[in-house]
Amino acid sequence: MTPSQFRQIGHRMIDWIADYRETLGEKAVLAPAKPGEIKAMLPSSAPEQPESMEAVLADFDLIVRRGITNWQHPRFMAYFPANALLAGVIADLASTGLGVVGLTWAGSPAVTELEEVMMEWMRQALGLPSTFSGVIQDTASTATLVALVCARERTTRYALARGGLHGEARRLTVYASAQAHSSVEKAALNADFGRENLRLIPCDAGFAMRAEVLAEMIAADVAAGYRPCAVVATTGTTTTAAIDPVAEIARLARAHDMWLHVDGAMAGSAMILPECRWMWEGIENADSIVLNPHKWLGVPFDCSLYYVRDAQHLVRVMSTNPSYLRSSVDDQVKSLRDWGIPLGRRFRALKLWFVLREQGVAGLQARLRRDLANAQALERQVRATPGWRVLAPVVLQTVCVRHEREGMDGEALDRHTLRWVELVNASGVAYLTPALLDGRWMARISIGSAATEESDLERVWTAIREAAERSPS
Amino acid sequence: MTPSQFRQIGHRMIDWIADYRETLGEKAVLAPAKPGEIKAMLPSSAPEQPESMEAVLADFDLIVRRGITNWQHPRFMAYFPANALLAGVIADLASTGLGVVGLTWAGSPAVTELEEVMMEWMRQALGLPSTFSGVIQDTASTATLVALVCARERTTRYALARGGLHGEARRLTVYASAQAHSSVEKAALNADFGRENLRLIPCDAGFAMRAEVLAEMIAADVAAGYRPCAVVATTGTTTTAAIDPVAEIARLARAHDMWLHVDGAMAGSAMILPECRWMWEGIENADSIVLNPHKWLGVPFDCSLYYVRDAQHLVRVMSTNPSYLRSSVDDQVKSLRDWGIPLGRRFRALKLWFVLREQGVAGLQARLRRDLANAQALERQVRATPGWRVLAPVVLQTVCVRHEREGMDGEALDRHTLRWVELVNASGVAYLTPALLDGRWMARISIGSAATEESDLERVWTAIREAAERSPS
Numbered sequence: 042m043t044p045s046q047f048r049q050i051g052h053r054m055i056d057w058i059a060d061y062r063e064t065l066g067e068k069a070v071l072a073p074a075k076p077g078e079i080k081a082m083l084p085s086s087a088p089e090q091p092e093s094m095e096a097v098l099a100d101f102d103l104i105v106r107r108g109i110t111n112w113q114h115p116r117f118m119a120y121f122p123a124n125a126l127l128a129g130v131i132a133d134l135a136s137t138g139l140g141v142v143g144l145t146w147a148g149s150p151a152v153t154e155l156e157e158v159m160m161e162w163m164r165q166a167l168g169l170p171s172t173f174s175g176v177i178q179d180t181a182s183t184a185t186l187v188a189l190v191c192a193r194e195r196t197t198r199y200a201l202a203r204g205g206l207h208g209e210a211r212r213l214t215v216y217a218s219a220q221a222h223s224s225v226e227k228a229a230l231n232a233d234f235g236r237e238n239l240r241l242i243p244c245d246a247g248f249a250m251r252a253e254v255l256a257e258m259i260a261a262d263v264a265a266g267y268r269p270c271a272v273v274a275t276t277g278t279t280t281t282a283a284i285d286p287v288a289e290i291a292r293l294a295r296a297h298d299m300w301l302h303v304d305g306a307m308a309g310s311a312m313i314l315p316e317c318r319w320m321w322e323g324i325e326n327a328d329s330i331v332l333n334p335h336k337w338l339g340v341p342f343d344c345s346l347y348y349v350r351d352a353q354h355l356v357r358v359m360s361t362n363p364s365y366l367r368s369s370v371d372d373q374v375k376s377l378r379d380w381g382i383p384l385g386r387r388f389r390a391l392k393l394w395f396v397l398r399e400q401g402v403a404g405l406q407a408r409l410r411r412d413l414a415n416a417q418a419l420e421r422q423v424r425a426t427p428g429w430r431v432l433a434p435v436v437l438q439t440v441c442v443r444h445e446r447e448g449m450d451g452e453a454l455d456r457h458t459l460r461w462v463e464l465v466n467a468s469g470v471a472y473l474t475p476a477l478l479d480g481r482w483m484a485r486i487s488i489g490s491a492a493t494e495e496s497d498l499e500r501v502w503t504a505i506r507e508a509a510e511r512s513p514s
Numbered sequence: 515m516t517p518s519q520f521r522q523i524g525h526r527m528i529d530w531i532a533d534y535r536e537t538l539g540e541k542a543v544l545a546p547a548k549p550g551e552i553k554a555m556l557p558s559s560a561p562e563q564p565e566s567m568e569a570v571l572a573d574f575d576l577i578v579r580r581g582i583t584n585w586q587h588p589r590f591m592a593y594f595p596a597n598a599l600l601a602g603v604i605a606d607l608a609s610t611g612l613g614v615v616g617l618t619w620a621g622s623p624a625v626t627e628l629e630e631v632m633m634e635w636m637r638q639a640l641g642l643p644s645t646f647s648g649v650i651q652d653t654a655s656t657a658t659l660v661a662l663v664c665a666r667e668r669t670t671r672y673a674l675a676r677g678g679l680h681g682e683a684r685r686l687t688v689y690a691s692a693q694a695h696s697s698v699e700k701a702a703l704n705a706d707f708g709r710e711n712l713r714l715i716p717c718d719a720g721f722a723m724r725a726e727v728l729a730e731m732i733a734a735d736v737a738a739g740y741r742p743c744a745v746v747a748t749t750g751t752t753t754t755a756a757i758d759p760v761a762e763i764a765r766l767a768r769a770h771d772m773w774l775h776v777d778g779a780m781a782g783s784a785m786i787l788p789e790c791r792w793m794w795e796g797i798e799n800a801d802s803i804v805l806n807p808h809k810w811l812g813v814p815f816d817c818s819l820y821y822v823r824d825a826q827h828l829v830r831v832m833s834t835n836p837s838y839l840r841s842s843v844d845d846q847v848k849s850l851r852d853w854g855i856p857l858g859r860r861f862r863a864l865k866l867w868f869v870l871r872e873q874g875v876a877g878l879q880a881r882l883r884r885d886l887a888n889a890q891a892l893e894r895q896v897r898a899t900p901g902w903r904v905l906a907p908v909v910l911q912t913v914c915v916r917h918e919r920e921g922m923d924g925e926a927l928d929r930h931t932l933r934w935v936e937l938v939n940a941s942g943v944a945y946l947t948p949a950l951l952d953g954r955w956m957a958r959i960s961i962g963s964a965a966t967e968e969s970d971l972e973r974v975w976t977a978i979r980e981a982a983e984r985s986p987s
Contacts, residue, residue: 047604053601074627090874091760091871094604123615128567135527147545150551165668186855190704205708233678342860382656385652385653399567
């Protein structure tokens with residue numbers, strides 16, 4: 042494709058996206074495709090000869106569109122909001138069009154330096170102390186793995202430089218709440234702590250970690266000869282957006298020389314609101330923090346911010362310095378490859394820059410406040426409706442609900458919940474993803490799509506009630 | 515930004531990229547920015563109020579452009595070719611514009627299923643047996659970490675499910691050639707093998723791993739009570755594009771029940787050429803393979819293919835199954851989050867699909883053959899020129915050269931090499947990255963930018979000779 046052909050096809054794709062976004066609200070939220078349907082529409086081998094872009098675009102429209110669930114839809118209330126604001130789409134197009142790879146400073150100075158500045162802009166916007174600096178990673182899962190590897194190496198005084206954990210006389214333990222994200226367990230296993238050394242702490246009635254139980258478990262582990270290594274506090278759990286008590290957990294972490302990682306993947310974005318900062322009081326004592334602007338804030342996926350207090354330690358754990366990556370200015374610049382796992386890096390700071398400037402901090406704050414108000418309004422409606430329960434405190438934008446019929450409990454209640462959620466999703470009006478809470482299914486209504494207005498919530502709440510009534514169980 | 519504003523700004527960005535690509539050859543390859551220059555041009559805080567896109571685009575053109583090294587330039591011969599073909603740029607724009615996150619099949623069936631089909635198209639195009647299946651990852655660094663974690667878990671029969679490596683009586687060893695990429699060491703350390711247990715095998719005169727030394731080291735380790743766990747064979751090393759003997763290494767891996775990971779990050783793309791497949795003879799015995807279509811092949815960064823023989827093992831090591839990610843079709847579909855570290859995933863298969871169709875396998879083959887011929891023509895020219903040496907066999911697209919003046923050796927020779935490379939880079943004509951070979955600096959000429967024609971190589975070779983003459987040393 043020549044630049045001149047690119048001009049023509051590029052304009053068509055821009056228009057396709059504009060059309061798609063303009064008409065999103067009229068579409069069903071969930072993709073219509075059945076398992077295997079997309080695969081069956083595709084040839085079994087790559088074409089030997091070039092094909093026309095006409096053919097490619099036609100298949101994109103026909104095949105791919107059937108397999109797309111509309112995450113940017115005003116009534117997408119599944120998983121978490123993952124806004125891809127259009128200013129960020131423009132920036133990401135620029136990033137791909139430039140086609141640079143940020144593996145060294147010299148490989149494109151703007152990739153490194155704009156990222157440094159964006160991490161600093163965001164640090165200020167989030168109200169974090171200036172002791173923190175950071176880097177953009179792909180996802181919170183990867184950032185949490187990096188955090189636990191760094192914890193392991195700090196506690197063992199750089200076992201990696203010697204024989205790994207083989208040489209350790211005492212087992213290292215990791216703590217997180219029973220409501221922590223699955224990525225914490227995955228990271229602990231990948232970082233070689235072993236499942237037997239991962240402790241999941243019970244939660245209180247609001248699904249937050251019980252710090253006093255954490256204290257007891259640490260004491261019991263120390264008494265049994267274990268070495269407490271790291272604790273993960275969650276600001277905004279996946280299931281209910283519960284808030285672990287960071288300050289109390291930080292005190293325990295300090296007392297036992299443990300690494301404190303704060304997982305604010307979802308709720309971290311809300312820290313641009315001063316009125317929400319009580320949620321991570323004590324954050325200044327964290328060793329590492331992760332939050333995802335690619336969720337609620339609106340930067341197109343992937344853009345996960347990883348902040349640390351001791352950047353030197355991070356670099357010591359992650360750095361390599363082969364000759365083919367060296368340059369004469371290495372002592373004057375940062376090598377962000379040494380701040381994470383991948384060597385090659387996309388120019389992701391660009392989309393954060395475009396979104397922050399096009400929205401302004403005040404613009405982002407106003408949208409998040411709208412969503413918080415919408416969540417509270419929905420909570421009031423649910424509570425006021427007979428047969429309906431709100432199951433967890435609504436501190437952020439997630440409302441957890443269940444519909445109960447008289448005499449219905451246990452597995453019958455589970456079947457009813459899953460059935461009415463499936464009816465809502467099949468209707469196309471909204472997309473909700475259920476989750477287990479205290480061993481029973483419930484529906485999460487995760488508010489925060491950039492396009493979601495009060496009227497959308499009213500429509501979703503009507504659809505939910507109708508589905509629950511209609512469900513035969 | 516509304517869809518209608520997006521239409522207008524989007525068209526401008528498309529035109530900006532088309533102009534940029536059209537005029538690339540007239541630009542200096544290396545960015546003009548000095549350390550700290552980009553940072554100094556940016557405000558110290560995010561704007562409180564929204565700014566106009568006019569202002570953002572003006573700054574993009576002014577500030578970012580100064581900090582961009584032109585990777586798509588016809589005379590970019592640093593690091594490795596990282597082609598971002600324009601069909602792939604269109605596809606990536608579609609991916610970002612759709613704004614979907616592939617964390618479950620239901621979250622967008624096309625993300626999972628198109629990726630499955632693309633991995634299968636590529637498997638065939640690369641001539642890999644049907645026993646392999648795979649997944650798209652971000653970079654080879656991450657894929658190699660996944661491989662070594664999987665190796666660790668196979669050898670220890672899932673120590674992660676128990677107490678990690680603490681419980682192991684014998685230390686696990688990992689082997690790679692002394693020319694292996696720095697990511698192998700990084701992965702071994704992150705995966706907790708410990709530096710003391712990483713063995714770097716000496717290379718032969720062509721900088722390939724000496725399999726007979728590998729055999730000796732394994733035997734010595736076994737005798738000393740170590741447990742050999744994994745070996746990484748490289749197809750196309752970073753420094754000289756050397757080819758480790760995969761078949762011999764595979765025999766040793768099998769004999770000692772070791773994991774064989776083949777790092778074809780760069781040269782793997784060349785396996786679409788049947789005449790190159792001798793380079794990884796024995797590949798059918800690999801446990802895992804990584805290769806990067808985001809390098810030579812032309813898919814915009816990031817797109818790294820990770821193939822495994824035993825997908826069930828990969829999933830067992832990497833899977834988590836929290837309730838909030840389950841759906842009623844889970845037993846009929848693949849969950850690609852269980853094939854790697856991150857949970858959220860971009861729709862990366864789209865850019866592979868667009869590039870394969872727009873180019874056709876034959877089109878990609880023709881371009882790679884052009885580059886191989888260009889490398890050989892340059893090799894002949896260098897060899898025929900007094901004072902110049904080719905330092906390593908030119909099996910692929912990397913030509914390693916040194917200019918020698920009579921009586922000049924040791925550090926004086928190093929200074930001379932680094933000086934003339936710097937002169938070439940400062941001239942703007944080309945960008946080369948030097949590397950150490952047998953402890954002495956040399957220049958790598960890494961051919962394979964999609965825009966590089968024979969005339970570009972002539973110009974670069976002239977600039978190189980002039981710089982070496984001009985250098986005062």
